[in-house]
Amino acid sequence: MAIQSDLIISTKDLTKTYGRKPVVDKLNLAVPRGSICGFLGPNGAGKSTTIKLLLGLIKPSSGNGAILGKNIVNDSVAIRERVGFLAQDPRFYGYLSARETLRFVASFFFKGSPIAIENRIDEMIQLVGLDGKADRPVRGFSGGERQRLGIAQAAINNPELIILDEPASALDPLGRRDMLQILESFRGRSTVFYSTHILDDVQRVSDTVVIMKRGRLIAQGSIQELLAGDRSQFYLTVRGDGLTTRELLKSIPWIKTIVLEEGLPDVDNNPTTKLQINVTNPNVAENELLRIVMMADNEVVVTEYGRVSYELEDVFVDLVEEATKNGS
Numbered sequence: 335m336a337i338q339s340d341l342i343i344s345t346k347d348l349t350k351t352y353g354r355k356p357v358v359d360k361l362n363l364a365v366p367r368g369s370i371c372g373f374l375g376p377n378g379a380g381k382s383t384t385i386k387l388l389l390g391l392i393k394p395s396s397g398n399g400a401i402l403g404k405n406i407v408n409d410s411v412a413i414r415e416r417v418g419f420l421a422q423d424p425r426f427y428g429y430l431s432a433r434e435t436l437r438f439v440a441s442f443f444f445k446g447s448p449i450a451i452e453n454r455i456d457e458m459i460q461l462v463g464l465d466g467k468a469d470r471p472v473r474g475f476s477g478g479e480r481q482r483l484g485i486a487q488a489a490i491n492n493p494e495l496i497i498l499d500e501p502a503s504a505l506d507p508l509g510r511r512d513m514l515q516i517l518e519s520f521r522g523r524s525t526v527f528y529s530t531h532i533l534d535d536v537q538r539v540s541d542t543v544v545i546m547k548r549g550r551l552i553a554q555g556s557i558q559e560l561l562a563g564d565r566s567q568f569y570l571t572v573r574g575d576g577l578t579t580r581e582l583l584k585s586i587p588w589i590k591t592i593v594l595e596e597g598l599p600d601v602d603n604n605p606t607t608k609l610q611i612n613v614t615n616p617n618v619a620e621n622e623l624l625r626i627v628m629m630a631d632n633e634v635v636v637t638e639y640g641r642v643s644y645e646l647e648d649v650f651v652d653l654v655e656e657a658t659k660n661g662s
């Protein structure tokens with residue numbers, strides 16, 4: 335397959351079938367270099383299987399892929415030298431301390447003098463917030479501490495790409511927040527590709543997202559692009575029942591639908607009505623909509639106006655529902 339140098343991960347029709355069931359189905363991934371990419375999908379979507387395919391831990395049934403320009407089937411050893419990985423359920427030797435664990439991992443691929451290794455271990459221990467605990471046996475570590483150690487071991491060799499399988503899902507809200515901060519700290523140093531089913535996490539730290547459902551890719555790209563996908567919804571809140579405004583806007587050709595709903599009371603506690611306006615021409619609407627209402631010869635008082643913005647959750651639910659309707 336052709337390799338695009340701005341992509342750190344790319345796949346072409348990557349497929350894994352167990353029995354007759356495709357668990358990963360003709361997946362075409364394109365993950366840009368330097369991004370923090372959230373790999374999102376409901377339970378059983380095929381995220382872990384995809385990650386295993388990317389790392390050469392299992393073989394594709396068909397299709398192919400490249401990481402750092404190397405073939406995921408033929409060059410998996412070379413890939414693992416340059417990619418850090420945290421498994422969904424990381425296992426450690428309980429009798430080793432965190433520092434000994436990192437030393438052990440570094441002994442495989444770390445390139446540098448013994449002093450450089452020790453410095454890097456110290457740096458990682460600090461980065462993941464395990465200072466003070468680094469010399470205790472791992473068997474006594476909490477779930478959050480184990481995940482921190484897992485990230486430190488994934489990043490010890492200064493990899494260009496770090497792949498993490500659900501690094502935050504099993505943690506409590508504080509643990510998740512810390513984990514996301516650690517991921518954020520890799521920005522500008524490594525590309526991070528991490529799977530999760532928690533939308534909020536993706537919205538908080540990722541700049542790109544891949545969304546998968548039942549083995550199929552249903553969306554990928556920058557979060558900004560995804561959230562800006564539907565620019566055709568505006569809202570306008572007016573004092574009173576909104577009927578005059580609806581009459582005024584009804585005949586405008588670029589307005590498709592107007593839905594009225596009760597708004598929040600204004601600052602003087604007067605009732606308001608929110609008009610949800612769907613337009614066919616967002617650019618014209620942006621310039622004209624408010625002006626038309628304000629210039630009309632009536633008593634309408636506008637208390638709020640804007641373009642409807644979306645949370646990732648709305649987009650995700652829409653995409654997953656659409657994919658379900660289309661039979662994915």
Ligand SMILES: Nc1ncnc2c1ncn2[C@@H]1O[C@H](COP(=O)(O)OP(=O)(O)OP(=O)(O)O)[C@@H](O)[C@H]1O
Binds near residue numbers: 357383
């Ligand atoms: N070795 C296997 N043999 C048969 N089926 C498998 C195997 N590994 C995974 N599957 C099935 O493939 C589907 C996808 O599993 P996978 O673990 O990749 O999903 P996931 O998106 O990572 O889910 P989760 O968020 O729950 O971890 C599931 O239905 C799972 O049961």
